[in-house]
Amino acid sequence: MISRRILLSAAAAVALAGVTGAAPAQAQTEIHWWHAMTGANNDVIVNLAEEFNKTQTQYKVVPTYKGGYADTMNAGIAAYRAGNAPHIMQVFEVGTATMMSAKGAVKPVYVLMTEAGEKFDPKAFLPTVTGYYSTTKGEMLSMPFNSSSMIMWYNKDAFKKASLDPNKPPKTWPEVFDYAKKLKAAGYSTCGFSTAWITWGLIEQFSAWHNVPLATKANGMEGFDAELKFNSPLHVRLLNDLVNLQKDKIFDYSGRTNTGEGRFTSGECPIFMTSSAFRGNVVRNAKFEFGTSTLPYYPDAAGAPQNSIIGGASLWVMGGKKAEEYKGVAKFFSFLSDTDRQIAIHQSTGYLPITRAAYDKNKAAGYYEKNPGTETALLQMTGKAPTENSRGLRLGNMVQLRDVWAEEVEEALAGKKTAQAAYDDAVKRGNTMMRQFERTISR
Amino acid sequence: MEKRAIYNNKLLPYLLLTPQMIVVLVFFYWPASQAIYQSFLLEDAFGLRSDFIWFENFVELFQDPSYGNAFVVTAIFSTTVAALSLSSALLLAVMADRQIKGTGIYKTLLIWPYAVAPAIAGVLWLFMFQPSLGVVAQALRKLGIDWNPLLNGNHAMLLVVMAATWKQISYNFLFFLAGLQSIPRSVIEAAAIDGASSTRRFWTIIFPLLSPTAFFLLVVNVVYVFFDTFGIIDSVTGGGPAKATETLVYKVFFDGRLGGNLGGSAAQSVVMMVIVIGLTAVQFRYVERKVHY
Incomplete structure (x- = not known):
């Protein structure tokens, strides 16, 4: 009998909680946001939603973690097929072609903002960040959220050990090779330098940074009938150099993704190329002084260095929702692009700011001087106006493409081709x- | 001599079968039929456009050289894993079946790995063999072996084979042990009295009596290697380097889930379905004949 009474009261409590909880929610329009962020970045997302929900009473943004990037995208696609897609979906940069080709399933951000009557100036954004997610006419298709670029990280203590000037990082590929040889001689015998995200670095960033096409049609931006072009002598030259250096482990391969990043923080690899968003990890785990520098280039290549491209993810708005809900999404996007909020996101996550105003204000406040290395990626991306080789990539089947490229690079590094x-x-x-x-x- | 229960009610047996049949239909036949249907379609990820293209997905599949590679990889991977896990489990079971102190502890410890999820098992092995951080990898490098599963396909294959085998040994061990324990002691003792050595006793008495178990395990292991190992492959090598560890099931997962190529992926799973049905049929038709019940 007692257990039954407890059950009954528990049920009553649940029912009551449901009633009281539902009452204010009914007046609000819920906006569902599916994302792929974990750890500290997940907190940032939750805080952003809470902050937005506090600033107004009409809309309620509900963030939900859906697993990794591929999982989130698949969950969103499956939900769309089942007719209950979220309003906002975080999609990684390589999913861009898939999303934009799904006409009707997504609502381009520039359309959303105009329809909702929100103030929206595409020129306020950093072109190298938004360019990746815009049409060739500059119409923004999705809202950049977390963007980073590839930069070079180096171990200052190791440089000292090899009698290299820790404040003079190598600028060009020949210099990197030379430094790595000296570092290897100084005891870094298993890895002079390395890179994470092998194809992002060797093929994607390399092409943009040297202002050479990766594919025709402005790297696919002007049409899906683009053809790949990265078997040029310049591209092959880098891979060939790496193949030769791999034999003595002056360069040592670290895998297709960023799982090899630990080789930098553990002190094994004194020079490591990876995302600028690696910073938090380095600050926490590296027991040595570190520095960052721009990506290396071949000095005799005309046009290098150009600008690097981004990686990361953007927020896509799904199609087929009510006008009222779109208004809320638009308001939320305005809220996200606010200058001070951009600065806060930039500082707490290490991802790049998406508006010029945020970058300028943060610079004026002296943040980059106080935190050396945080500006490297931004300098790299804003040094020159992007060309059609350096605006970004839009290739179909990009996830598989990267793996196919990585397989071939692996064959070359293993000496099979x-x-x-x-x-x-x-x-x-x-x-x-x-x-x-x-x-x-x-x- | 057999006892037969007689049901007068004609409907009752069907009624008793219904729940099972519903489960089978909903969870097996329906998804399988969906896969077959999907394999004839050309569709974008969102399902906005969808064309019926007959066998084009299959034609494309068999023209793709990497699919042939996946077949070879699967053949090597499944034979080694099945052979290694079955033989080592049998050895361990025979050892644990002896009258020694602390058999209970051995048995319990040997069963433990089965409770580990495939992906976790993969990560455990990766920790030990990761070239720059792994304990075993470091030791190998000190011995002068250039251990590098990131670039050396054979090393990568060895790693996934070890992880997949280790994971399956417990299961096989459990069944072999149960099989061993059900063999009447008197038969073995009689042979011993007749002067048969322990090796001879094993091959002429124990092994034939164990064959139903071994046969069952062979079927289960083949299915395991075909379908349940992709978690290990995904966490250890991701199919690399250069497709050296991309098995059929991993390719299905990769092309469909990561690549968004639903039609091609469905075609691959149909092919796999046919292979496993075929293999199981062969096993029941030919191997079972040699099995003593």
């Missing part, structure tokens, strides 16, 4: 996959 043959095959296989993608979207 020459650098030229590896890139020729990567281009050939990549083109086949891009044609497959074209076939699924353009009918």
Whole structure:
């Protein structure tokens, strides 16, 4: 009998809680936001939603973690097919082509903002950040959220050990090779330098930074019928250099993603190229003095250095929702692009600010002087106005493309193929996959 | 001599079967039929456009050289894992079945790995063999072996084989042990009295009597290697380097889930379905004949 009474009262309590909880929610329009952020970045997302919900009473942003980038995107797509997609979905940069080709399933941000009557000036954003997510006419398709770029991290203590000037990081590829050889001689025998995200670095960033096309049609921005072009002599030259250095471990391969980043913080690899968002991890875990520098380039290549491109994710608005809900999404986006909020997000996550005003204000406040290294990626991205080779990439089947390229790079590094043959095959296989993608979207 | 229960009610047996049939239909036949249907479609990820293209997905699949590679990788991977896990489990079971002190502890410890999820098992092995941080990898490097599963396909394959085998040994061990314990002691003792050595006793008495168990495990292991190992592969190698560890099931997962190529992925799973049905049929038709019940 007692247990039954407890059960009854528990049920009553639940029912009561439901009633009281539901009452204020009914007046609000809920906006669902699916994201892929964990740890400290998840807190940032939750705080942003709470802050927004406090500033007004009409809308309520509800963030939900849906797993990694690929999981979140798949969950969103499955939900769309089942007719209950979220309003906002965080999609990684390589999913851009898939999202934008889904006409009707997504609502371009520039359309959303105009329809909702929100103040929206595309020129206020940093072109190298928004360019990745805009049409060739500059119409913004999705809202950049977390963007980073690839930079070079180096271990100042190791430099001292090898009698290298810790305040003079190598600027060019030949210098990097030379430094790495000296570092290896000084005891860094398993890894002179390395890079995470092998294809992002070797192919994607390298092309933009040297102002050479990765693919035709402005790297796919002007159409999905683009053809890959990265088997050029310049591209092959870098891979060939790395293949030769891999033999003595002056360069040592660290895998396709960023799982090898620990080799920098543990002190194994004194020079490491990876995302600028690696900073939090380095500050917490590296037991040595570190520095950052811009990506290396070949000094005899005309046009280098140009500007680097971004990686990360943006927020896509899904189609088929009510006008009232879109108003809320637009308000939330205005809230996100507010200058002070951008500065706060930039400082707490290490991701790049998306508006020029936020960058300028943060600079004027002396943040970059007080936190050396935080500006490297921004300098790299804003040094020159982006060209059609350096605005970004928009290739169909990008997730698989990256893996195919990585496979070929691995073949070359393992000595099974020459650098030229590896890139020729990567281009050939990549083109086949891009044609497959074209076939699924353009009918 | 057999006892038969007689049901007068014609409906009752069907009624008793219904729940099971519903489960099978909803969870097996329905998804399987969906996969078959999907394999004839060309569709974008959102399902906005969808075309019926007959066998084009299959044609494309068999023209793709990496699919042939996945077959070879799967053949090597599944044979080694099945052979290694079955033989080492049998060895361990025979040892644990002896009259020694602390058998209970051995048995419990040997069963533990089965409780570990495939992805976690993968990560555990990765921790030990990760080239720059792993304990075992460091030791290997000190011995002068250039251990590098990131670039050396054979090393990567060895790593996933070890992880997948280790994970399956417990399961096989459990069944072998139960099989061993059900063999009447008197038969073995009689052979011993006749002067048969322990090796001879094993091959002429124990092994034939254990064959139903071994046969069952063979089927289960093949299915395990085909379908349940992708968690290990995903966390250890991600199919790399250069597709050296990309098995059929991992390719399905990769192309469909990560690549968004639903039609191609569905075609692959249909092919896999056919292979496993075929393998199981062969096993029941030919291997079972040699099994003594």
